[in-house]
Amino acid sequence: MPASMTLPHKSGLAMTALLGGLIFTSCAAVPPALKTSNQATQEIAGAARSPVEGGGAGVTQQSQAAPVPQSRPQLIKKAAITVIVNSVSQSIDTVSKIINNKQGDLIGLNERQPTKDNARHTASITLRVPQNQLESTLNELAKLGTVENRNITAADVSNQLVDIQARLTNLRKTEANLQKIMDRSGSVRDVLSVAQELSNVRQSIEQIDAQLKNLQNQVAYSTITLNLEAAVSGSSPQRGLGAQIQETWNNSSHSVGELTVGLMKLAIWLIAYSPYFLVLVAAIYGVKRWRRNSVAVRPTPPAENN
Secondary structure, three states: OOHHHHHHHHHHHHHHHHHHHHHHHHHHOOOHHHOOHHHHHHHHHHHOOOOOOOOOHHHHHHHHHOOOOOOOOOEEEEEEEEEEEOOHHHHHHHHHHHHHHOOOEEEEEEEEOOOOOOOOOEEEEEEEEEHHHHHHHHHHHHOOOEEEEEEEEEEEOHHHHHHHHHHHHHHHHHHHHHHHHHHHOOOHHHHHHHHHHHHHHHHHHHHHHHHHHHHHHHHHEEEEEEEEEEOOOOOOOOOOHHHHHHHHHHHHHHHHHHHHHHHHHHHHHHHHOHHHHHHHHHHHHHHHHHHHHHHHOOOOOOOOOO
């Protein structure tokens, strides 16, 4: 073949390849804003596919793929102790000092004073202390008197913490993906759809984050229920003469007041029924007058002949 025919043929092939490359590059450079609504919807659905809607299947796969290491089990501990003491009031003051030293909190106090001669002075106190101070706090409380019973319960929530942390991580990734889609979406319909999905994901993040903090707080602080009982039954103290006189005066004054109020109520009732009483008195008076008149006009029988 001559050289003059070979060169034009090669130059034609080069021009064809160059045009094909330009066409392919122009097709691949379509901006994201020109995507169709169906494509944007598919991206939103793919990004919003979270473990909350999937029943935790995604969380299980991620936890199996990359398990969160746990150095020690996460336990929620609760303790209860009953102590027989000589003075409940003094023991309550001592318990307050112990809680302050242990950096704890007094949640509730229910003190019951004896109302009968054979009743005991008791108190129920609910405390919260750091978990690492639980044993030492129980030992300090046991020194208040004689321990009647003592128990500690623990619940392992390690798996729950791992599951919640994994769900929270996946939801934050979903939130980031939705934010990216929202930034590059062009139509108003797509933006509103992404905004609604993003709001749902953020609401789920807030709820799960609150659950996580609650569990972590229960793990960090242990609850103690302390029951205090007096060693001897309480008796009613003998009151002084002045207190007895004052009580008698109060009772008599109260009785006089009740009698006065009762008489005033009776007077009001009598006034209300006075018309009926007047009618009854008039009727009685009329009957008596009629009888008198009938006796006065009655004829005298003739005297018999001797």
